[in-house]
Amino acid sequence: MFRFVWGILLTLCAVFGPGAQAASVVFLNPGTTTEVFWVSYTQFMQAAARDLGMDLQVRYSQRVAQTTIEQAREVLLGPNRPDYLVFVNEQYVAPQILRLSQGSGVKLFMVNNALTADQLALLGDAREKYPDWLGSLVPNDEEGGYLMLKELIRQHPPVAPGQKLELLAFSGLKITPAAQLREKGMQRALREHPEVQLRQMVYGAWNRERAHEQATQLFKRYPRVSLIWSANDEMAFGAMQAYEELGGQPGKGALFSAVNTSPAVLQALVDGRLSVLVGGHFSLGGWALVQLHDYDQGVAVEQYGGRDRQVPLLQLINRDQARRLLALRDSQGYGVNFRSLSAKGRPTSYRYPFSLQILMR
Incomplete structure (x- = not known):
């Protein structure tokens, strides 16, 4: 028995080294x-x-x-x-x-x-x-911001010639490089779509409550907005809440987008309240x-x-993929x-x- 245990110890030392940690x-x-x-x-x-x-x-x-x-x-x-x-x-x-x-x-x-x-x-x-x-x-934060707006525009019904699609954007923190890059991607998509007008971009600090307060005012100021771009899921949920409180229905009257793969945002995509989701990072x-x-x-x-x-890592996530990610969390x-x-x-x-x-x- 002693020789057997000693043999195991010698083998472990040979593999991991005498002081391996x-x-x-x-x-x-x-x-x-x-x-x-x-x-x-x-x-x-x-x-x-x-x-x-x-x-x-x-x-x-x-x-x-x-x-x-x-x-x-x-x-x-x-x-x-x-x-x-x-x-x-x-x-x-x-x-x-x-x-x-x-x-x-x-x-x-x-x-x-x-x-x-x-x-x-x-x-x-x-x-x-x-x-x-x-x-x-x-x-790929810049690409993530770009893909998100491109898909929002693709899903929106076409507008009549001379009319504009109105957009609101909720970014994170001014001093966060990821937020800056996602904004840059959004601006790239805007340059490709002159029919879309960015009404206002605000900094929601990645926070649901702050975005809710901002969105409550912005939806009143811009009642024709039908595209909402958000740099994370929490701000998207804050904006959705404000829209619903004003009588709107996310996914119908206005299309919402978000970044991240939290269970709540994956479920919102599956349910159709969220129209576009980018995640993976x-x-x-x-x-x-x-x-x-x-x-x-x-x-x-x-x-x-x-x-x-x-x-x-940031890619568009469809409803089937959202269901698979929800199942994976367990x-x-x-x-x-x-x-x-x-x-x-x-x-x-x-x-x-x-x-x-x-x-x-």
Whole structure:
């Protein structure tokens, strides 16, 4: 019996090394603990961490940028530093976090919002200054904003010559790169459709209550509006509520769109209250862990697609796909084999197949 146990121990040491430990990751979540998108984002990361054998800790900032900075300071300068820090350039916090990281020995990885062009210019040669910054993984936000408005216009009955389709837009925060890019995509679609008139765009701060207050006034001001573009699901629901309170019926008198894949917004699409849905980027954190796990196994981060990657995660979701995503939420780990996506040992032509389709196989 002793020889058998000793043999197992020797085998484990040979495989994992005498002092092998799970790679440790801290994720600075910029959202709140009640925000469905950021909670589901965390859950997908946790599923990835379990499958990959990584130690993941998540800290929410409750949408307070200064809290994110303080959390980063504690992680990077404290006594119990992780191997990796994953964070979002929400409200432009990235440069401060990069500066805090100098000399910490913690590897950094950005998700969702990477450095803006202005930030890169101000930082100078950021790669040289911050060698522990491994890279970034962001979605196709500009394309998402574009696809959403194009599909809204496609679904709307044609207007008579000389008449205009009236549009309202609800964006997130002015200082969030993802919101800026989604707006840019919307503006690109507008340039292709001169028959559509943007009556007003407001910043709903990703918040249902704020968007509800704004929409209540805007629907009174612009009673002919029939297209409503929203940069997330919470603002779309706020606008829908205001429209219903004024006697309208979402999906009939006006067409609403949204971004995200919360159960409520998927159900709204299935029910026809929501006409257009774009989503898939809640999975970014999980995909980032696949890359970090590979890096921890000796895969150079610049291989298989480069250090800074944009992944076409935001896609139009139809009603059948919404039903499948709703069913998936009850499955363990979303049914994804994260280890199978590893680039280790793959030919140089391999590219990480990160997409919503992986969840819906």
